[in-house]
Amino acid sequence: MWYVLLAIVVLAAVLLVVRRQRVGQAAGVPRDELVERVRAAVLEGPGATPAALRHEIDARAAAPAAVGAPDVPSELRELVDKVALRAYAVTDEDIAELQRAGYTDDAIFEVIASAAVGAGTARLRQGLEALEQSRGGHHAP
Amino acid sequence: MRLDAVERGHRLPQKLQLAVIRVLSGRRVQDIIRTLLYRPDFFGGPFSAWTQAAMRGPSAWSVGERELFAAFVSRLNRCRF
Secondary structure, eight states: OHHHHHHHHHHHHHHHHHHHHHHHHTTTSOHHHHHHHHHHHHHHSSOSSOHHHHHHHHHHHHSTTSTTOOOOOHHHHHHHHHHHHOGGGOOHHHHHHHHHTTOOHHHHHHHHHHHHHHHHHHHHHHHHHHHHHHTTTOOOO | OOOHHHHHOOOHHHHHHHHHHHHHHSSOOOHHHHHHHSSTTTTHHHHHHHHHHHHHSSOSSOHHHHHHHHHHHHHHTTOOO
């Protein structure tokens, strides 16, 4: 029993070190590039949903309240808007509805990640623009 | 609601990581960790690299200030920090 536990701890320590090194490799990479890597992985990486759908979700989540916001398939609209504007309001029923509509857990995970990335990067850009303007166009150090 | 896949659909290396975290902390692993370790190539890996750079990398703001910003934003999002 203790050997098993010890083996798990050692293995995990190795995995954590490997992970840390991978994160460490990102040191020195410009943050814009790190953001683009997140966007590329979520919006274009291999997944259960087509990349085109994930891009649509990203575009809507970036401007969900806008007049003429980019559309997504109707069954996804409510969840995408909730994740983008008031994620705390997502309920079990929102998820169950998509499951009933035939979406797998992986597909739902991808829909939520795409909406979060869309809303998140849109806000990040707005924040950076505001910062830029307040500095009179000078770049951050 | 927790997606079954994110609750217990992790691949072996991530399963082991979760097992160790559970043993060491003595309680259920937080959902944020479960999410980051689920299909890490798709989301958690690149997202963690970015978070690490933004929250701990070189900056004009201290780590404490950045944590405060994050806590404030979470509060506005009504999300537990």
